[in-house]
Amino acid sequence: MEALTIDPSVTTPDSAPLAGMVGALTLVDSQSPRQLRQRAVALLQQRLGIPRVGCLVLDTSGRWLLDDDQGVRLACDDFTHPYAHAIRRGEPMQLALGEARSRLDHSAFQALVADCAPDWMLEVRPLRAPDDARQWLGVMSLVGPRDCLAPLTASTDFEAFESLLCQLWAWHLRQQGERQRQAKLQDSLTRFNANARRQILSDRLGQQIKGDSASIRNLRDQVVRAAETQLAVLLRGETGTGKDLVARGIHWASARAAEPFMALNCAAIPEALLESELFGYAQGAFSGADRAQQGLVGQADGGTLFLDEIGDMPLSLQAKLLRVLESGRYRPLGASEECRVDLRLIAATHQPLHQRMRDGHFRADLYYRLNQFPLALPPLRERREDIEPLVQAFIADFCEREDRELLGISRVALADLRDRDYPGNIRELKNLIDYACAMTHSGDDIDLMTLPRSPAASDEADDPHASQAAGATGKEGATGDLRQALRDYEATLIQQRLDLFEGNRTLAAESLGLPKRTLAHKCRQLHLDNS
Numbered sequence: 001m002e003a004l005t006i007d008p009s010v011t012t013p014d015s016a017p018l019a020g021m022v023g024a025l026t027l028v029d030s031q032s033p034r035q036l037r038q039r040a041v042a043l044l045q046q047r048l049g050i051p052r053v054g055c056l057v058l059d060t061s062g063r064w065l066l067d068d069d070q071g072v073r074l075a076c077d078d079f080t081h082p083y084a085h086a087i088r089r090g091e092p093m094q095l096a097l098g099e100a101r102s103r104l105d106h107s108a109f110q111a112l113v114a115d116c117a118p119d120w121m122l123e124v125r126p127l128r129a130p131d132d133a134r135q136w137l138g139v140m141s142l143v144g145p146r147d148c149l150a151p152l153t154a155s156t157d158f159e160a161f162e163s164l165l166c167q168l169w170a171w172h173l174r175q176q177g178e179r180q181r182q183a184k185l186q187d188s189l190t191r192f193n194a195n196a197r198r199q200i201l202s203d204r205l206g207q208q209i210k211g212d213s214a215s216i217r218n219l220r221d222q223v224v225r226a227a228e229t230q231l232a233v234l235l236r237g238e239t240g241t242g243k244d245l246v247a248r249g250i251h252w253a254s255a256r257a258a259e260p261f262m263a264l265n266c267a268a269i270p271e272a273l274l275e276s277e278l279f280g281y282a283q284g285a286f287s288g289a290d291r292a293q294q295g296l297v298g299q300a301d302g303g304t305l306f307l308d309e310i311g312d313m314p315l316s317l318q319a320k321l322l323r324v325l326e327s328g329r330y331r332p333l334g335a336s337e338e339c340r341v342d343l344r345l346i347a348a349t350h351q352p353l354h355q356r357m358r359d360g361h362f363r364a365d366l367y368y369r370l371n372q373f374p375l376a377l378p379p380l381r382e383r384r385e386d387i388e389p390l391v392q393a394f395i396a397d398f399c400e401r402e403d404r405e406l407l408g409i410s411r412v413a414l415a416d417l418r419d420r421d422y423p424g425n426i427r428e429l430k431n432l433i434d435y436a437c438a439m440t441h442s443g444d445d446i447d448l449m450t451l452p453r454s455p456a457a458s459d460e461a462d463d464p465h466a467s468q469a470a471g472a473t474g475k476e477g478a479t480g481d482l483r484q485a486l487r488d489y490e491a492t493l494i495q496q497r498l499d500l501f502e503g504n505r506t507l508a509a510e511s512l513g514l515p516k517r518t519l520a521h522k523c524r525q526l527h528l529d530n531s
């Protein structure tokens with residue numbers, strides 16, 4: 001509502017109380033502290049004919065007085081202007097303008113009163129919240145002839161006016177503060193809810209993407225973050241690190257979860273078939289195409305398309321894929337019209353795409369488009385602390401799948417599993433556990449003997465010249481002294497176990513089925529020192 005303009009010419013002694021009430025209502029009706037100040041100034045100038053009225057606001061730091069409109073900024077501790085004095089004293093101040101001008105040489109103050117008559121008075125009134133004596137609101141300055149200002153500011157009407165102004169001003173500030181508090185509360189509540197939701201999703205993802213290491217927990221958090229966006233995701237990781245699992249996790253945690261998830265391994269499809277597999281074809285596109293067929297891109301509409309081994313995609317298809325990503329359009333083989341699709345793309349690679357780009361096998365523009373949300377999956381050997389929980393989970397999965405009693409695993413077998421390198425990562429570990437479970441009788445624990453040898457150890461064993469142990473026991477191990485050969489074999493085997501268990505004789509003895517004392521005796525006999 002605009003300020004009511006009160007024309008002093010129509011104010012008669014009889015109508016004065018009414019005009020006062022209208023003025024008060026005008027103030028009460030203000031929608032903001034700024035409007036309140038503007039209306040107060042207008043009332044003083046128009047209703048009471050004070051030539052120059054100003055109202056400065058104390059900012060939230062309490063260090064500056066600011067003008068609503070003109071960008072005036074006066075420091076409260078700068079005593080070259082009168083407002084600082086008034087605020088410091090906490091009481092109204094009257095000054096003869098001529099004297100104030102000559103004594104107080106603050107340029108902004110001088111400019112404010114430049115066109116005022118030198119024999120006028122300046123009255124500066126500090127304003128504070130009525131119910132909180134410590135809360136300063138600002139200052140009001142009145143400039144005019146002495147015989148106009150002095151009786152006015154001494155009157156009870158002016159006192160009432162000023163009190164109303166301060167009450168309303170403080171009320172607006174409280175309202176503003178309350179609104180800000182509400183907004184902050186709402187904001188932190190929203191953030192709290194979002195974080196709680198993320199945590200729940202991340203924990204639930206843990207049922208699929210297993211592991212407790214910091215890197216795998218971080219990976220799950222990133223999966224949730226990626227799922228919140230529509231960005232293309234590029235998964236990098238060695239074979240068997242869980243790229244497919246992670247792609248499904250992103251889809252599951254995203255708003256597209258109820259829509260299709262389509263997956264294709266670009267390396268597994270012959271190049272000639274890849275285009276029709278991805279983009280589909282129109283009827284009659286080639287001999288044998290008796291009816292139109294939708295490709296995976298079309299089938300993934302509304303959902304997620306996962307392209308594994310993206311580095312193996314031929315260049316011609318890379319251009320088509322880029323068009324899908326940039327415009328949501330593609331043309332099935334032999335079709336005259338383009339189709340529209342809305343999908344999120346997740347791509348995976350185990351090879352360095354940069355190298356493929358440098359060699360001219362991969363388009364740079366597609367690479368950067370795919371790499372909007374990069375996610376790296378750590379190899380298992382870099383997070384060995386996950387091996388044990390994974391082993392336990394895979395044993396439990398196997399026993400449930402095969403409807404068998406839950407199997408245990410010996411400490412020795414676990415130690416051996418923790419020590420391997422896993423070039424095949426989690427897939428290798430999972431297959432190994434499945435095999436060991438299948439080879440273990442119900443009621444027994446999985447033992448070292450039931451674990452398949454690691455590929456490196458198998459290769460070594462297959463190599464007649466490989467190791468001392470292999471030399472001593474190998475098929476080709478011709479020897480003329482059986483007792484020495486047996487001693488060598490024993491020494492090598494014991495030494496290997498001691499190395500495996502980092503010198504722990506208890507574990508080494510347990511793994512060899514020997515009492516600890518016997519092992520100690522043999523170590524002495526064979527001059528094995530693991531101290």
Ligand SMILES: Nc1ncnc2c1ncn2[C@@H]1O[C@H](COP(=O)(O)OP(=O)(O)OP(=O)(O)O)[C@@H](O)[C@H]1O
Nearest residue numbers: 208209210211238239240241242243244245426427
């Ligand atoms: N963190 C994990 N928790 C439980 N199982 C996992 C985990 N990571 C991978 N696996 C399992 O390991 C196997 C291989 O995973 P996946 O197929 O996702 O790997 P990949 O990186 O896509 O492999 P490739 O590159 O060879 O296609 C699957 O059986 C999968 O369920």
